[in-house]
Amino acid sequence: MPGVEVIAEGVVKTYSGGTTALRGVDLEAPRGRITTLLGPSGCGKTTLLKVIAGLERPDRGRILFDGRDVTGLPPERRNVGFVFQDLALFPHLNVFENVAFGLRVRRLPDPEVRRRVRWALELVGLDPGEYGSRRVNQLSGGQQQRVALARALVVEPSVLLLDEPFAHLDYKIKQRLLLELKRIQRETGATVVYVTHDQNEAMSVSHRIAVMRDGLVVQVGDPVEVYERPANSFVASFFGEANILPGEGGFIVVRPESVRLLGPGEDGVDYRLAGVVDDVVFQGPLVYVYVRVNGSTVRAALPRGAPTPSVGDRVVVGWSRRDARVVAE
């Protein structure tokens, strides 16, 4: 089923204990795209996802699917699929029945159930013949994540809600599943809202990123936009690495890859500062040089193979005006 446009309008949610998790959130998740909610622990990402799913009722505000107000509808009437962090697979059921669950609830005829479960398992890269009859506790962590994803997809949702679905997996498996998620999204056309606190995951997977802080969305844009034009120092430091230096009328944000180390007489920059090398850290394709400048530290990311100074060296760092941004806060 093709995706719908998801809009959250002025959503407020206070839990019974008194915590206000959402303080008037506005969000637009375009149809058939992957929108990521990115933010630190406790900023309200999961709560917003649950409100979109219909698992939590907002105190104020509305949720619209293609313009239709679904705020009062239960999850089963929203055509959503979701995977939360704990996966909540049924340990006593085999893979086939775990995936079939949502279809059995809808009382679909057996041949239809078999056809759709096979389709969903193949979509997530699990051979139905090989895995269908296995118990879920006989699967690896990555395979269990695939089962959870298949279970969400089997109902052909127009909105797929994923809350850190690949948490606790090792880096390579996670990268592979992220690529597969993008393929699945393209094949199904579903609108995906994806929650993570991991900026790399957000960069890998998103068409659009909504950065959240303290129950509010503080910036929305495509990954390049948010990276190149962070709205404030919080976004700059949370999404990608940033040098944030006090300046006139705000803070100056410069990404480490835009910082140059200048040799004697070298020019081509608009700003230059002298300092002393504090540390040099090898990180695969990049080498990070930490330079102490007037009580602040400036990080420069140099491509591997570039001339690298040593700890204690006196150096000059610089950058051009177009690579620096002045932000508030």
Ligand code: ATP
């Ligand atoms: P994380 O990345 O750690 O999962 P999050 O951004 O998803 O965090 P939420 O789970 O939405 O954040 O929580 C937002 C705030 O609401 C937190 O302060 C949390 O303690 C509180 N909260 C979440 N669920 C409940 C609940 N059921 N009852 C009371 N407070 C809750």
